[in-house]
Amino acid sequence: xxxxxxxxxxxxxxxxxxxxxxxxxxxxxxxxxxxxxxxxxxxxxxxxxxxxxxxxxxxxxxxxxxxxxxxxxxxxxxxxxxxxxxxxxxxxxxxxxxxxxxxxxxxxxxxxxxxxxxxxxxxxxxxxxxxxxxxxxxxxxxxxxxxxxxxxxxxxxxxxxxxxxxxxxxxxxxxxxxxxxxxxxxxxxxxxxxxxxxxxxxxxxxxxxxxxxxxxxxxxxxxxxxxxxxxxxxxxxxxxxxxxxxxxxxxxxxxxxxxxxxxxxxxxxxxxxxxxxxxxxxxxxxxxxxxxxxxxxxxxxxxxxxxxxxxxxxxxxxxxxxxxxxxxxxxxxxxxxxxxxxxxxxxxxxxxxxxxxxxxxxxxxxxxxxxx
Amino acid sequence: xxxxxxxxxxxxxxxxxxxxxxxxxxxxxxxxxxxxxxxxxxxxxxxxxxxxxxxxxxxxxxxxxxxxxxxxxxxxxxxxxxxxxxxxxxxxxxxxxxxxxxxxxxxxxxxxxxxxxxxxxxxxxxxxxxxxxxxxxxxxxxxxxxxxxxxxxxxxxxxxxxxxxxxxxxxxxxxxxxxxxxxxxxxxxxxxxxxxxxxxxxxxxxxxxxxxxxxxxxxxxxxxxxxxxxxxxxxxxxxxxxxxxxxxxxxxxxxxxxxxxxxxxxxxxxxxxxxxxxxxxxxxxxxxxxxxxxxxxxxxxxxxxxxxxxxxxxxxxxxxxxxxxxxxxxxxxxxxxxxxxxxxxxxxxxxxxxxxxxxxxxxxxxxxxx
Numbered sequence: 177x178x179x180x181x182x183x184x185x186x187x188x189x190x191x192x193x194x195x196x197x198x199x200x201x202x203x204x205x206x207x208x209x210x211x212x213x214x215x216x217x218x219x220x221x222x223x224x225x226x227x228x229x230x231x232x233x234x235x236x237x238x239x240x241x242x243x244x245x246x247x248x249x250x251x252x253x254x255x256x257x258x259x260x261x262x263x264x265x266x267x268x269x270x271x272x273x274x275x276x277x278x279x280x281x282x283x284x285x286x287x288x289x290x291x292x293x294x295x296x297x298x299x300x301x302x303x304x305x306x307x308x309x310x311x312x313x314x315x316x317x318x319x320x321x322x323x324x325x326x327x328x329x330x331x332x333x334x335x336x337x338x339x340x341x342x343x344x345x346x347x348x349x350x351x352x353x354x355x356x357x358x359x360x361x362x363x364x365x366x367x368x369x370x371x372x373x374x375x376x377x378x379x380x381x382x383x384x385x386x387x388x389x390x391x392x393x394x395x396x397x398x399x400x401x402x403x404x405x406x407x408x409x410x411x412x413x414x415x416x417x418x419x420x421x422x423x424x425x426x427x428x429x430x431x432x433x434x435x436x437x438x439x440x441x442x443x444x445x446x447x448x449x450x451x452x453x454x455x456x457x458x459x460x461x462x463x464x465x466x467x468x469x470x471x472x473x474x475x476x477x478x479x480x481x482x483x484x485x486x487x488x489x490x491x492x493x494x495x496x497x498x499x500x501x502x503x504x505x506x507x508x509x510x511x512x513x514x515x516x517x518x519x520x521x522x523x524x525x526x527x528x529x530x531x532x533x534x535x536x537x538x539x540x541x542x543x544x545x546x547x548x
Numbered sequence: 549x550x551x552x553x554x555x556x557x558x559x560x561x562x563x564x565x566x567x568x569x570x571x572x573x574x575x576x577x578x579x580x581x582x583x584x585x586x587x588x589x590x591x592x593x594x595x596x597x598x599x600x601x602x603x604x605x606x607x608x609x610x611x612x613x614x615x616x617x618x619x620x621x622x623x624x625x626x627x628x629x630x631x632x633x634x635x636x637x638x639x640x641x642x643x644x645x646x647x648x649x650x651x652x653x654x655x656x657x658x659x660x661x662x663x664x665x666x667x668x669x670x671x672x673x674x675x676x677x678x679x680x681x682x683x684x685x686x687x688x689x690x691x692x693x694x695x696x697x698x699x700x701x702x703x704x705x706x707x708x709x710x711x712x713x714x715x716x717x718x719x720x721x722x723x724x725x726x727x728x729x730x731x732x733x734x735x736x737x738x739x740x741x742x743x744x745x746x747x748x749x750x751x752x753x754x755x756x757x758x759x760x761x762x763x764x765x766x767x768x769x770x771x772x773x774x775x776x777x778x779x780x781x782x783x784x785x786x787x788x789x790x791x792x793x794x795x796x797x798x799x800x801x802x803x804x805x806x807x808x809x810x811x812x813x814x815x816x817x818x819x820x821x822x823x824x825x826x827x828x829x830x831x832x833x834x835x836x837x838x839x840x841x842x843x844x845x846x847x848x849x850x851x852x853x854x855x856x857x858x859x860x861x862x863x864x865x866x867x868x869x870x871x872x873x874x875x876x877x878x879x880x881x882x883x884x885x886x887x888x889x890x891x892x893x894x895x896x897x898x899x900x901x902x903x904x905x906x907x908x909x910x911x912x913x914x915x916x917x918x
Contacts (some may be wrong), residue, residue, distance in 0.1 A: 180560040182741065184900035187559055188552040193906030209907035218912040235918045255633045259650060262629025268656035271845040275630070275751060282634050282642035286765070361743050361900040365753055368736050371555070372760020381645060382736060382753030389743025391897050432899055479619030526762045528803060529556035531730040536580035542590070548606045 180532050194515045197358035202436030212439050221351035223325050228515035242285035249299035250320045256280035265311040269503045270388045272308040281377025296516030297380050298447050306333030307504040346451045346494040353440045356512030362386040363516050370517040371527040383513045386509040387506055399428030400488035413460045426466045428485025435478045444486035451493025459489045552903050556604040566886045567731035575809030587814050592697045598885035600662055620670035621691040627651040636683040641759040646875045647675045660892050664747035665885030671709020672878045677704030717822055718865050724811040727883025733757040737884045741891040742898040750888045764876045768869040770799040770859040780832035787836050797837040799856030805851045815857035823864035
């Protein structure tokens with residue numbers, strides 16, 4: 177048995193061709209060998225999802241077929257619709273997503289995960305996210321529009337008006353950039369569940385639960401909350417110094433894998449300039465100071481702005497309300513989760529690690545209830 | 549980079565004080581107590597208390613826990629609505645996954661607590677019993693506060709009190725299955741907990757993992773295979789033929805035990821008492837399976853696993869086959885919740901590495917040129 181490595185840091189838990197986080201060189205590679213900075217300007221979310229599922233970018237006709245398939249899968253089943261309607265309007269949107277997707281995937285017999293199911297799960301998530309949002313506002317749910325892309329249709333179903341091209345572009349780029357990222361906690365969750373021979377809905381629902389955690393997908397919300405709390409360029413320094421003195425962590429900073437600037441954060445930082453110039457200004461100043469404070473405290477650690485920091489600015493520019501940030505993250509990452517599950521079941525082996533016993537010596541005899 | 553370890557076999561993913569699977573000596577230990585010393589006399593509630601609080605309860609503590617469990621057996625309105633809406637032919641594991649998810653939204657953004665553990669554990673039987681009643685066209689039965697966890701589950705399923713013998717059998721099953729080291733569903737719950745997520749998210753993930761046939765989905769497969777074999781006299785012939793077709797024997801094989809699984813031993817004795825017709829066939833099938841497996845791989849240990857005789861016990865209790873896996877969850881939720889609390893108390897994000905086996909970087913071709 178090996179030594180305990182907290183967080184399984186440094187343990188290789190899978191072989192994958194879906195994506196590679198090359199932390200040493202600050203590179204993220206998507207399936208097929210595409211660097212994220214090459215792929216993002218060249219592909220929409222739908223093309224990226226196709227790539228992750230099938231191993232190659234689609235031709236025009238393959239892309240049209242995928243869009244068609246996704247549009248057809250946007251509708252909620254009756255059971256999922258009823259589950260949604262029965263929930264309190266102020267339910268946490270991630271809980272709504274977890275529940276309604278679980279109900280949507282309730283079936284009679286156990287099905288082996290397939291690309292078609294991956295497509296269907298990916299396609300229906302915006303419907304649930306938008307409905308959760310509308311219900312919070314006590315407004316009627318809006319039907320999806322077949323001619324709109326995945327990103328455009330999400331905004332349409334949230335707002336009921338046609339979004340500006342730029343906003344759709346920002347959201348779509350975000351969805352491309354976040355679609356996969358090696359063996360992060362939610363993807364690993366999906367792979368562990370898949371390793372028992374379970375169904376794709378169970379894998380995705382489990383992954384949603386993991387993504388919900390503040391240490392994972394909840395970080396974009398936390399970064400935006402910090403920027404809101406800072407509020408102005410002038411307030412950045414006192415705010416950060418005060419937080420640092422309290423030993424509070426700066427949301428949006430720190431990553432276990434990258435030893436250089438996160439390539440996604442770099443792209444998002446550029447987009448943030450046009451997506452939300454005012455917040456960009458505050459964020460850029462905050463970033464500079466935060467990195468300086470962190471460097472002074474730990475000069476040995478690398479540059480540490482993470483994707484959540486700049487994602488929070490771009491999503492703000494795209495007018496996505498911050499209580500939906502984690503759901504929008506799931507809207508993107510489901511492409512990666514499902515691609516990982518499909519890859520992992522080609523050679524299924526249950527993931528069952530060991531634990532070390534640090535409790536009392538075995539064999540003590542229980543006292544009968546009346547003598548305790 | 550370190551080497552890839554398939555299935556993380558032998559990789560230590562956690563330190564724990566909840567249970568120890570001592571495979572070499574064929575022992576399962578709950579917080580220091582060997583399972584054989586707990587199974588006969590302890591109630592499920594006492595074992596849950598042991599997991600959650602670290603010690604067996606006094607009478608007053610046990611009464612307190614029992615009262616709290618009774619109090620939280622009900623479903624929320626949203627959970628009842630969702631339950632009524634799910635198709636009657638849904639896999640009960642999908643029902644449990646969905647209803648545990650909706651039932652848990654009241655603790656949406658809280659860190660996992662003991663209260664959450666108790667609330668979730670209390671409600672699992674209610675979900676399953678209500679679904680079972682509804683798909684049979686019957687009204688759900690309200691839980692009875694004066695009944696223990698096992699007795700009340702059977703009461704809600706059947707609308708009448710079960711015999712003490714069957715209550716005791718179910719209770720022993722729940723105690724035996726309540727935890728088992730770092731199995732795939734428990735590990736799933738701990739990975740989810742490691743992101744600082746909430747209790748329900750951990751449990752929903754664990755249910756999804758338990759659903760897999762390689763984990764909790766197997767008990768019904770045991771019965772299916774026994775039904776195909778049909779009779780003790782037919783066992784040897786059928787099983788040798790099955791081997792020629794490369795079919796697996798259901799209920800055999802375990803990665804951890806090198807001797808007979810201690811839980812299987814207890815369940816086997818229970819089967820002999822409670823379900824003689826099952827026992828007659830199953831014990832012959834077991835004997836034959838072990839002989840054939842030994843012929844093929846003499847180096848491997850005795851391999852009857854817990855699913856094999858669980859099937860006979862749960863059948864004797866009167867559960868339909870598709871309620872076996874979720875009833876496994878009714879037991880294991882005690883362990884899952886204890887592990888979540890342990891993980892959350894000294895947490896580090898579980899984020900292993902992967903080894904890239906894809907092509908070297910290259911440029912994308914624009915859509916129009918593909």
